[in-house]
Amino acid sequence: MxxxxxxxxxxxxxxxxxxxxxxxxxxxxxxxxxxxxxxxxxxxxxxxxxxxxxxxxxxxxxxxxxxxxxxxxxxxxxxxxxxxxxxxxxxxxxxxxxxxxxxxxxxxxDLGPLFDRHSHLMPFIVREDHDEMQEPSDQYWQSADDLLEYLQFTYCIKCGCCMAACPTFATDPTYSGPQPLAQAYRYMIDSRDGAFEERKAILAGEAGPWRCHYAGECSAVCPKGVDPARAIQLMKRELVLDYLRLGKLRRRKPAGVLPPEKKRGRREGIPEHPPFTVEGAG
Ligand code: FES
The missing domain is CATH 3.10.20.30 (Beta-grasp domain)
Known part of the structure; x- marks a missing residue:
């Protein structure tokens, strides 16, 4: 029945x-x-x-x-x-x-083009202390404020919905697209990363963030509440500041291992996972 x-x-x-x-x-x-x-x-x-x-x-x-x-x-x-x-x-x-x-x-x-673009934009932390990365002596230090700079962009599940909604990707298949660019920004802004110059060189091309017309459809449809359009605009800001020699990322030294005297308990100020953007979901 x-x-x-x-x-x-x-x-x-x-x-x-x-x-x-x-x-x-x-x-x-x-x-x-x-x-x-x-x-x-x-x-x-x-x-x-x-x-x-x-x-x-x-x-x-x-x-x-x-x-x-x-x-x-x-x-x-x-x-x-x-x-x-x-x-x-x-x-x-x-x-x-x-x-x-x-x-x-x-x-x-076929999500191959998404993953190809994603991997091209270096979606990982790059450092020179390879021995520490291979055999960690402790955690790399990162403040709650540093974490909040990129936290929401880590919720991406690479479903491709943002790429499917993007009018620029629809008409220009050479464009990197919202998912890869948002993830490039996520690592660009991570205080533990030391690859700003390498990423900047990749992003400077015509397929990079300057192709984004800020339609915002990517953020409107993301089922995980990620805001790729915001990431791309923030990325543009960092690149302009860098061009004007006012940016901090060029001079940033990647965060090191937390000294013992600075160890703390659980960090305060880290928000819960954002709500789903699809009405009724979750
Ligand atoms: S089956 Fe995994 S997100 Fe839907």
Whole structure:
């Protein structure tokens, strides 16, 4: 017997199998949706009861891994934390793969360009004390204020939703895009990092932050509350200050290991994880 409040919702799903189809097309599936059912569960229902060939990417099922990004009623978001009744309109739910990427099959985008750009912009801490990094004697010192400079950007799960929403990436495939740039800023501003000059050289090109028109769509759709548009504007500020020889990053000495006399207990002032930006999620 169906749960109370169950209603039928038509999933209009974009299908494409490059081995079989000349072009993508839409296929309708009627799914009984009880209250609380998420889009991912609706896709599982279709796969188990109607068409076992329907393909998408999934792993954690809890908004952590970034695998299940897709276009749901026109908005890039995560299928695993989007409730169907929150987004279906007049009993209809449009489901398509993330735009701005090639499609491998059905709802599976090729996120290779995202990860290539991400790795190109050095998303890691660079230091010269390799022995300390290999065999740490203690933690590198970082104040709570230093941490807050980049903390929110660490919540990125690389789902690709920001890239799918970006109008610049949509029209200029050479643009680095909001996800890689936000992560480059996250490491650029980290007080433990010593690679400002190397990153600056990479970012100076036409594919860097100057291509951003500040549409802000990346921040509007991020399912983790990250604000890539802000990161890119702050990155521009740092680069301008550096050009004017007023920036601090060029002269910054990467934070060292915390001296014993400065060790403290748990740091104060570090906020909790920000709320999800998707209404009703979390
Ligand atoms: S399945 Fe991991 S974020 Fe959705």
């Amino acid at each position: 169906a749960n109370e409040g169950t209603t039928n919702v038509i999933f209009r799903v974009r299908r494409y199998d490059p081995d079989r189809d000349a072009a993508p097309y839409y296929q309708d599936f009627t799914v009984p949706v009880p209250p609380g059912m998420v889009v991912l569960e609706g896709l599982w229902y279709i796969k188990e009861h109607m068409d076992a060939t329907l393909s998408w990417r999934v792993s954690c099922r809890m908004g952590v891994c970034g695998s299940c990004g897709m276009l749901i009623n026109g908005s890039p978001t995560l299928a695993c934390n989007t409730q169907i009744h929150d987004v279906a309109r007049d009993g209809l739910l449009m489901v398509a793969p993330l735009p701005n990427f090639d499609i491998i099959r059905d709802l599976v985008p």
